Amino acid sequence: MKTAEATGVVLCLLATTAKADWHFVEDWTDPVNGFEAKAAVSTADDGTALHLYRNPIGRVYALITLPDGTPDIVREGMVASLAPEGFDPKQIEARTEQGRVIEFATSTGRALRDRLWHGEGSAPAFGTLHDIVEAPSLTATLSLVDGTQHSATWSMDGAGAPIAQAIGITIEGAAAGDAWDDAAAQALLAAMTICQFPKLDVTCVQKVTACSDKISVDRDIDGFDACIAQ
Structure with missing residues (x-):
């Protein structure tokens, strides 16, 4: 196996994810x-993504997409709430035109996008994104154009590594960011x-392939080194 071929294997192993319903999309x-x-993506039991x-x-966003066969989401006003289990819910207001200072949510009818965090720093110490990461589950309730509401719940079990990988922050020891990616690639290549x-x-x-989950799933370089040393 040539070094270039080994590098290709490394990239494939780094792209691997296999934990719970949450997964990372490059x-x-x-x-x-x-x-x-x-x-980072998860799909509720009813198909709500x-x-x-x-x-x-x-900036960090949440995008909720309705499953087929569901009426559209209301376009303006107080259109939804996000409720991380054990934390205060966030009420979401959408507008078709953004304000000069406040960034409102955007509803396309089939999907709703809302900003969770300004994105500055290594990780949020408080706020909705912090609450979502810390909660055991997250429930969204959306107002639909036919006057009804649609609710969906996602388990946060196994969400740490995909979220850390997607938005580049450290969550519950799940490392991320360019420096971590470089170190992980070097460990696999070596x-x-x-x-x-x-x-x-x-x-x-x-x-090496069998131990690669220590990096791609657990985000644990030391654990990978210990696994291949056994």
Whole structure:
């Protein structure tokens, strides 16, 4: 196995996710403004999808998308609430035109986008994003155009690593950011390179692959090193 091939394996292993319903998406398109973003995604039992992600200038958003067959979300006014279990709910106001100072939520009818955090610093110490990360579950209640309401609940079990990876903050020890990504890639590349010399060792490659969840899922480089040393 050549070094370039080992690098390709490293990239594949880093992209792997396999924990609970939450998962990380490397390339995702915001349906409101069309920008590309990394996202953490979960789908409620009824098919309502939740994406958490940053925009190009670093602000963190939640986007809730209704399942097929559901009436549209109201476009303006107090259109929804977000209720992290055990914390105060956030009331969401949407407008078709944004204010000069306050950033209101945006409803497309099928989806609702709301800003959770300004995105400055390493992690939120308080506020809605903090509450969502700390809560065991999150419930959204949306007002629909037919006068009814639609509620969906997402478990936050297993959400830490995908959210950390998507928005680049450390959550409950789940590291993220460019520096962490570089260190993780180097750890995997070093392990794969060892498997090449003095000749290709298939058993070694299989062991590195089996241990790779320590990085891609647990975000634990030390745990990966200990796993392959066993």
